[in-house]
Amino acid sequence: QVQLVESGGGLVQAGGSLRLSCAASGSIFRANAMGWYRRAPGNQRELVARINSSGSTNYADSVKGRFTISRDNAKNTVYLQMNSLKSEDTAVYYCNTVPLLTSYWGQGTQVTVSS
Numbered sequence: 001q002v003q004l005v006e007s008g009g010g011l012v013q014a015g016g017s018l019r020l021s022c023a024a025s026g027s028i029f030r031a032n033a034m035g036w037y038r039r040a041p042g043n044q045r046e047l048v049a050r051i052n053s054s055g056s057t058n059y060a061d062s063v064k065g066r067f068t069i070s071r072d073n074a075k076n077t078v079y080l081q082m083n084s085l086k087s088e089d090t091a092v093y094y095c096n097t098v099p100l101l102t103s104y105w106g107q108g109t110q111v112t113v114s115s
Contacts, residue, residue, distance in 0.1 A: 009109030
């Protein structure tokens, strides 16, 4: 059974930081690259950060240098440290595999950045 549970979002002022967590079921987490996606109002869901099973990372240009993705394979958890947040980072954030291996999505966690 696929399980993705995101947490850690909230309301923060521009320039602030948040740390998101995603607990994933072992069946989907192990040996797969994981990523953080986000969907802003009126926009399509986009991939912002990716980490493979050995820890190599990639970032969208819009978050490079501000966001850091990491994973704890023992806990089946992936994290997103977000610093220097901007109003355009406001979105619902989701985690999932990269590429997508399932049509299932968790509930996401809302991040709102006030300017």
